[in-house]
Amino acid sequence: MSSDASAIQFFSGFQVNDLWFLAEAAGGTLLISAIAISVGTFFGCLFGWALTASRWTSLTLGSVLDVFRSVPLIIQLLLFFNFFPIIGLPIDPFAAGSIVLIFYTSALVAQVARGGIEAVPASMRRASRSLGMTYWQDMRYVVWPVGLRAVLPAWAGVALGVLKDSALVSVLGYLELLRASQILITRTQEPFIILSIVGLFYFALSYPISKTTAKLEQRWQYD
Amino acid sequence: MIELKNVEKKFGDLRVLKGIDLSVKRGEVISIIGASGSGKSTMLYCINALEQIQGGQIVVDGIDVHDKSTNLNELRRHIGMVFQQWNSFPHLTVLENVALAPRLVLGKSKEEARHIAEKQLKHVGLGDKLDVYPTRMSGGQQQRLAIARALAMEPDYMLFDEVTSALDPELVGEVLDTLRLLSDDGMTMIVVTHEISFARDVSDRVAFFHQGVIEEIGPAQQLINDPQKARTQQFLSKVR
Numbered sequence: 371m372s373s374d375a376s377a378i379q380f381f382s383g384f385q386v387n388d389l390w391f392l393a394e395a396a397g398g399t400l401l402i403s404a405i406a407i408s409v410g411t412f413f414g415c416l417f418g419w420a421l422t423a424s425r426w427t428s429l430t431l432g433s434v435l436d437v438f439r440s441v442p443l444i445i446q447l448l449l450f451f452n453f454f455p456i457i458g459l460p461i462d463p464f465a466a467g468s469i470v471l472i473f474y475t476s477a478l479v480a481q482v483a484r485g486g487i488e489a490v491p492a493s494m495r496r497a498s499r500s501l502g503m504t505y506w507q508d509m510r511y512v513v514w515p516v517g518l519r520a521v522l523p524a525w526a527g528v529a530l531g532v533l534k535d536s537a538l539v540s541v542l543g544y545l546e547l548l549r550a551s552q553i554l555i556t557r558t559q560e561p562f563i564i565l566s567i568v569g570l571f572y573f574a575l576s577y578p579i580s581k582t583t584a585k586l587e588q589r590w591q592y593d
Numbered sequence: 594m595i596e597l598k599n600v601e602k603k604f605g606d607l608r609v610l611k612g613i614d615l616s617v618k619r620g621e622v623i624s625i626i627g628a629s630g631s632g633k634s635t636m637l638y639c640i641n642a643l644e645q646i647q648g649g650q651i652v653v654d655g656i657d658v659h660d661k662s663t664n665l666n667e668l669r670r671h672i673g674m675v676f677q678q679w680n681s682f683p684h685l686t687v688l689e690n691v692a693l694a695p696r697l698v699l700g701k702s703k704e705e706a707r708h709i710a711e712k713q714l715k716h717v718g719l720g721d722k723l724d725v726y727p728t729r730m731s732g733g734q735q736q737r738l739a740i741a742r743a744l745a746m747e748p749d750y751m752l753f754d755e756v757t758s759a760l761d762p763e764l765v766g767e768v769l770d771t772l773r774l775l776s777d778d779g780m781t782m783i784v785v786t787h788e789i790s791f792a793r794d795v796s797d798r799v800a801f802f803h804q805g806v807i808e809e810i811g812p813a814q815q816l817i818n819d820p821q822k823a824r825t826q827q828f829l830s831k832v833r
Contacts, residue, residue: 496643497680501694501746502670511693515684
């Protein structure tokens, strides 16, 4: 009897309280993704500009960014997280995860931004320069808006990808949706319910990104 | 006054301009004709320093264009340019297209810039299109928009680089009419063109370019109707 009771306690079913646990974990996913996407997009735009600025930056920066784009994210995370303790500087999972995701995002966004800048015809830039605009005025008032409109869907793809890839940070022990689901599955042995709920949470986090960009695209149609 | 003195331009090893001498006085309209690749358009790009030169000198109102200390953004205010591709800014309305540079470059207020833009757009016959996006307009209308956009800077000179070459034939007339309008206003213009009759009727002088040199230059009527050089005669007989 007593062994039965302990078994029931160990494998307890899914409870309402677990929803709160998942919501909290969704907050973790949201936080680390929001940091990665916003900071990564900022640096990605800078890097994308640098890729177009000169052949030298294109070669050097381009190959560094290629590393971040090509090495699987999970390997980057594990390498980075375990590197700091070796040199005597322990780093917590959230910081390590954020930094790696920022690099990863900026490497992806850099190519999108480069594409955006190159989507603006050289003749259009000559036209704005011939009006007396400076390089930066041309960048700000012509290249940025025209290029942004061209690559917004591609950027949204990167942002959605990063949101889902942030699940990999779970391997470092950071509490986000995937890790929370694993914890709950172990306890409840009800993977179908839990993974379905987690899927809904991911959808709820993704939906605003795809909806907002779709709306912007519609508003920005040239007519 | 625009003066070109022995101007040399190279793309790598290719000599595109081989010692061009040309001076254009205020109020003058000069047309540049010649085969594709003869250097006509490149010369225009050199005048407002969209292209560098490798020899000689270009002086606009006493300012050496290719001197390192020259403020090009300041210089370009005075030299309007219209291109073969009309290059409308697609994210801005017709009015905003024209008002942008006066606001940014001349520091005009929103109201002033709007006023200037309206005036120039009416001048080129686009007064009813102010709030339309340019991609909704025909090529001819967009090219007139490009002209209004350049005029809004109140330039002293206007450079036209084959502005009708990319247009459907039925749209060429409206753009040439706009150029005539400017000529009547007394604008100083350098017009690179394949429209020989336009060159003859509207310009004061015509220059014939051949392989990076000015083969022949003279009064418009005379050069078109009675060219002296064999190459000019050959070219004109082909295009007519």
